[in-house]
Amino acid sequence: MKEKLTIGEMAKLRNLTTETLRHYDRIDLFKPQYIDPHSGYRYYSIYQYEILGTIKELRQLGLSTDEIKGYFDERSFNNSLELLTFKHLELVSKLKELTDLEENIREKISxxxxxxxxxxxxEDEEKEVIFRKIKSRKLITLNENINNNLQLCYGVIKLENMLNEKAPILASNRLGIIIKEEDLRLHKFEEPSVIFIVAKNKQRIPKKHQRTVPGGLFACIRYNGELLWNRSESLAKILNHLDKHGYRIKGDALQIMYVDITITDKPNEIKFEIQVPIEKV
Known part of the structure; x- marks a missing residue:
C-alpha cells in the first residue's frame, strides 16, 4: 500500500477512466494533491478517496459538475441532509413515473x-357481424364533432393533454368516435362524430368531459383501412344483420381504433371495430 497514486492507479481504484479524472482536473473539481518538483509528475493521495467517492455518488444522483463544486464549497451536515432529502424526493417521483410508464407499455404489449x-x-370472422357482451365504460370526450383527419389530429392531442399518463393513448383500443343513434337510424353514416378516449379508473377528469357507456349486448364488426370515415359498408352490414335477426339499436355506437397508425404504415393492417348497442325486438 502506498499514499501517492498515479492517475491510472486512482482511476482503477475508483472504477473510473483516466479521461474522467483529467476532465475533473481541468475544471478544478478534483485535482492531484502532489506535484513532483523534479519530474513534474502529478500524484493523487489515497486520502482523497472520500472526495472522489462523493463526486461519484453525487453524479449518480444527477448533479452537474458545477452543482458538485457548489456542494463542496459549503459542505455541512445540514446542507448534506437537505441535498439528500431533495434528491430522494426527486427519485421517488421519477420511480413513480417509470412505474406508470412500465404499466402502460405492458398493457399495450398485452x-x-x-x-x-x-x-x-x-381470420374467417373478419368483416362479419358478431354479438358480444361488453362491460360498462367511462369515456373522456371533448364534446366536439370531428369532421376530417385534420380535426382528428388536434382532437387526439387535446385528449392526451387531459390525461396524466406517461405514454400516448394510441397503440391501444381506447381511442375512437361516437356515432349517434339518430344518424344510424337514418343511415347517415358519414356524419361528423365526437372523439373519445376510454378512461382508466385512476383518471381524474372534469364531469363535463365524462360520459358513461352502459354495458350490454353489442353488434360488432371489424374492417381494415386507413381512414376512420370509411365505415358506411360496415354499418350497413350491421343494420341489415339486426333487421334479419330481430334486433334493434338502443343507443349511440362506438367506432374504436383497434390497430392504428402508431403500429403500422400498412393500410391492410390498420383496423377499426364498430360496436352498436342492441336489444331484442
Missing amino acids: YLKQVEKEDEEK
Whole structure:
C-alpha cells in the first residue's frame, strides 16, 4: 500500500477512466494533491478517496459538475441532509413515473399480443357481424364533432393533454368516435362524430368531459383501412344483420381504433371495430 497514486492507479481504484479524472482536473473539481518538483509528475493521495467517492455518488444522483463544486464549497451536515432529502424526493417521483410508464407499455404489449392471437384464430370472422357482451365504460370526450383527419389530429392531442399518463393513448383500443343513434337510424353514416378516449379508473377528469357507456349486448364488426370515415359498408352490414335477426339499436355506437397508425404504415393492417348497442325486438 502506498499514499501517492498515479492517475491510472486512482482511476482503477475508483472504477473510473483516466479521461474522467483529467476532465475533473481541468475544471478544478478534483485535482492531484502532489506535484513532483523534479519530474513534474502529478500524484493523487489515497486520502482523497472520500472526495472522489462523493463526486461519484453525487453524479449518480444527477448533479452537474458545477452543482458538485457548489456542494463542496459549503459542505455541512445540514446542507448534506437537505441535498439528500431533495434528491430522494426527486427519485421517488421519477420511480413513480417509470412505474406508470412500465404499466402502460405492458398493457399495450398485452393488448397487441391479444390482437395478434385473435387475428390468427378468427381470420374467417373478419368483416362479419358478431354479438358480444361488453362491460360498462367511462369515456373522456371533448364534446366536439370531428369532421376530417385534420380535426382528428388536434382532437387526439387535446385528449392526451387531459390525461396524466406517461405514454400516448394510441397503440391501444381506447381511442375512437361516437356515432349517434339518430344518424344510424337514418343511415347517415358519414356524419361528423365526437372523439373519445376510454378512461382508466385512476383518471381524474372534469364531469363535463365524462360520459358513461352502459354495458350490454353489442353488434360488432371489424374492417381494415386507413381512414376512420370509411365505415358506411360496415354499418350497413350491421343494420341489415339486426333487421334479419330481430334486433334493434338502443343507443349511440362506438367506432374504436383497434390497430392504428402508431403500429403500422400498412393500410391492410390498420383496423377499426364498430360496436352498436342492441336489444331484442
